[in-house]
Amino acid sequence: MAMVDAARLEALVAAIFERAGCAPDEAGRIGHYLTEANLTGHDSHGVARVPRYVDWLREGRVLAGKEVTAVVDTPAVTVLDGHYGFGQTVGPQAVRIGIDKAKANGLAAVALRHAGHLGRIGDFAEMAAAEGLVSIHFVNVVGSILVAPFGGVDRRLSTAPYCVSVPLEGRPPLLLDFATSLVAEGKVLVASLGGKPVPPDALISPDGAISGDPAVLYGPYPEGPGPRDPMMGPGAIRAFGEHKGSGLAFMCEILGGALTGAGTTGPDKRFCNGMMSIYINPKVLDPDGFFPTEAAAYVAYYKSAQPVAAGGEVLVPGEAEARAKAKKLKDGVPLSDGAWDSIAATARELGIGDNVIGAALRAG
Known part of the structure; x- marks a missing residue:
């Protein structure tokens, strides 16, 4: 298991896509959003997709520099x-x-x-x-x-x-x-x-x-x-x-x-x-201001349910992601060896040195 610094991981992914042909601002967005997915626990939409994205760019299945x-x-x-x-x-x-x-x-x-x-x-x-x-x-x-x-x-x-x-x-x-x-x-x-x-x-x-x-x-x-x-x-x-x-x-x-x-x-x-x-x-929908108070009250009522397991907690949608992000920003982003190796291999193919790749890893 590789433990990677979030900011350096984002920078590495951005460097990969800049080398692959994206403008710096677009490469930065890709680095940001893929890393953000890992931070919030959605690894399926995170940096493991870097090699596939690069392949799609090479194949013309996705195009750089486009606007709606x-x-x-x-x-x-x-x-x-x-x-x-x-x-x-x-x-x-x-x-x-x-x-x-x-x-x-x-x-x-x-x-x-x-x-x-x-x-x-x-x-x-x-x-x-x-x-x-x-x-x-x-x-x-x-x-x-x-x-x-x-x-x-x-x-x-x-x-x-x-x-x-x-x-x-x-x-x-x-x-x-x-x-x-x-x-x-x-x-x-x-x-x-x-x-x-x-x-x-x-x-x-x-x-x-x-x-x-x-x-x-x-x-x-x-x-x-x-x-x-x-x-x-x-x-x-x-x-x-x-x-x-x-x-x-x-x-x-x-x-x-x-x-x-x-x-x-x-x-x-x-x-x-x-x-x-x-x-x-x-x-606009709620001119009387009923919504904020009622929503907050329901969150509290929902979370007051007795947990199934002793010491457990009932979470509302979004809480798990917010907590995962806070922890990973502090401790680093865990990546399987296979996922990290695939990102490193893609970086090397694009001419990024091992010193830059290795700098993203956290010691220990």
């Missing part, structure tokens, strides 16, 4: 094309437009199509919450057929993330952010690199047998930091929550994919994210 353009633009509704640019660039641009419209009008809907991998959607929800806005996000992954629907074994869904964030006065926002698959594909990737195993029922084989073996998704793969292709395995990831998770994933495909114009997931489609986002200004 408006396909439809009204005071409350915008449809944006991300032109297959890095999600860490076009994603924040789309969110900024949603924030500005919701502040002006009380409500906004922003449809983003053709975005590169957006990463952790919670980053964008937190961006809106920091400006006092509620936000809801339905996301799909076009061209990424990974998940079997409830009652089936064939892949028909993407991991289809769903996210909601609610600002609260005097405390971090409430944040619900998850893939509608039982685990994100990135968690299977992390497990394949020697990180935390996935649950033993996370994957399903063509014969209906459930499994936690990453080879069900990737097929045979090399030891160490070699490539992983989720399209090469015979099986699929399972949807969480049986019919409920499968149904929510289906709606993410319809809203995030079909409604935005990105397209639903399926064979022979170019990889991209679609994101349908709704932004609400509580100050």
